[in-house]
Amino acid sequence: MSKTATYFTVIVIILVIIIALYFIIMAMNNQSANPVETINNIQTEAPAKTINISSSASSGSFLADANGKTLYYFVNDTVGKSNCTGQCQTSWPIFYSPNIVASSQLDISDFGQIKNENGQNQTTYYGWPLYYYAGDNAPGDTNGQGLQNIWFVVANPEYNVLLMNNPVSKIYLSDNSGKALYYFKSDIKGTATSDPLSKCTGACLATWPIFSAPGGGQITAPALLKISDFKxxxxxxxxxxxxxxxxxxxxYSKDIKSGDTKGDAFNNLWYLVKP
Incomplete structure (x- = not known):
């Protein structure tokens, strides 16, 4: 083979190698040129919601778990404390989710958790412990609603007037933080055609602050209470x-914690408001 032919063969081989390297580099660049686009094209599933909102004609809109099972609150509880113990938990199992993922209509900062007397973790909503009812079988069941007048679905929007219960005072009204509500015997009661007249004025109001309609006057309350009774x-x-x-x-200003009822029968003029 002549030197010219050998030289030509070497040139061809070099060109083939260069072309091959070019295509290899281009292929590698195409894989890494736009990593953001590659990542964005990966299908990622949103975390499953652990708290949903359900509704029914009889119970309105209320909270449910990931499977649509209804959640309840217990009027014997106080904010941050469960009083459902022993046999009670057989009928009313606790609800607990370590990581709350809620419907967009809910604020996860309204959820928390406590440890009950058995040392179990339990999820709370506005401080109120949450429960299931063992008698609910299918998603959306509300068989525990109003049971014994002490168990109610957890409403959405949340209740701004609640029912509470203790062995001495029995069932009474409170605000949504568990602060008891009272009436003043010296007031003039309203009627269907006339507004009430409050006789608590001036210094009286420092001890007995008025309860204003929350949420722009829109009342939400457990099913035992008639919204039409509020004005x-x-x-x-x-x-x-x-x-x-x-x-x-x-x-009452001296009721400090949820469940306090220190103003009941005060001076035989102030009393807890009963349903």
């Missing part, structure tokens, strides 16, 4: 106050 009225000083069955509602 917002304007006091002589121009402030708004909520009444129940004609009686203006107040809290």
């Amino acid at each position: 917002e009225f304007t006091r002589p000083d121009g402030t708004s106050q909520l009444s129940y069955k004609g009686w203006p509602l107040y809290s």
Whole structure:
């Protein structure tokens, strides 16, 4: 073979190698040129919701778990404390989710957790422990609603008037933080055609603050209570106050924690508001 032919063969081999290397480099560049696009094209599933919102004609809109099973609150509880123990938990198992993923209509900061007397973790909503009812079999069942007048679905939007219960005072009304609501015997009760008249004015209000209609006057309450029994009225000083069955509602400044009822029968003039 002549030197010219050998030289030509070497050139061809070099060109083939260069072309091959070019295509290899281009292929590698195509794989890594846009990593963001590659990542974005990966199908990722959103985390499953652990709290959903369900509804029914009889119970309205309420909280449910990931499988649509209804959640309840217990009027014997106080904020941050479960009083459902022993045999109670057989019928009313606790609800617990370590990582709350909620419907967009809910704020996860409203959820928390406690340890009950058995040392079990339990999820709370606005501080109230959450439960299932063993008698609910299918998603959306609300067989525990109003049971014994002490178990109720957890409403959405949340209740702004609640029911609470203790062995001494029995069932009474509270705000959604568990602070008891009172009426004043000296007030003039409202009627279907006239507003009530509050006789608690001036210094009295420092001890017995008025209870105003939360949420712009929209009342949400457990099923035992009739929304039509609540009415917002304007006091002589121009402030708004909520009444129940004609009686203006107040809290008591010396009730410090959820479940306190220190103002009941105070001076034989102030009493807890009963359903």
